[in-house]
Amino acid sequence: MDVTALLLAGGKSSRMGTNKAMLPMFQKASIENIATELNKIAGHVLLISNSPDEYSFLGLPMVPDQYHGMGPLGGLHAGLTASKTDTVFVSACDMPFIKAAVMEEMLGNLENYDALVPEIDGQLHPLFAIYRKTCLPILTSCLEARELKMVHFLEKLNAKIMKHTEFQLYTKNHKLFSYLFYNMNNPQEYEEAKKIESHFNPQI
DSSP: OOEEEEEEOOOOOTTTSSOGGGSEETTEEHHHHHHHHHHHHOSEEEEEOSOGGGGGGGOOOEEOOSSTTOHHHHHHHHHHHHOSSSEEEEEESOOTTOOHHHHHHHHHTOTTOSEEEEEETTEEOTTEEEEEGGGHHHHHHHHHTTOOOHHHHHHTSOEEEEEGGGOHHHHHOHHHHHHHTOOOOSHHHHHHHHHHHHHOOOOO
């Protein structure tokens, strides 16, 4: 499957107090590790950001929002519009332990759905998910109506919700699997991420 990866880096990081994408993880900026994993599953990686100078070191093509101040939905719209492939894999910039193997499993389960969103221990992860260009009309409609909650957007889609028990990686290693979807939004969660990093085994 020809896929474009969208790396969303447009958040304000207000709860973290500093740019969470740039926090050190595994001796690099967290966003750099995420970009490396996305490159393993996608023919193209687009950085969705309105701050091009801040991320120029990544060497990725950048796409600004067309709908400014609209949060993740605005970023998804920009990326889907810019993508030259029908299918995109979206990742937020605050998930330091993502691995290509889990993304490959998700892509293998997309089937004919317009989107695939993982649900891990009851929590949906719409910013670590797959979307097709068929979502664009509904997405544009939500933005025009200022309906900016992801859950409302997902309810309108023909989306597959992939539960954690459906992943082969979950069956192989429950503990490691839970780390793959960890995200950090505040200083306490970053401190916890650094603790996980100390014993995280990336070989999956």
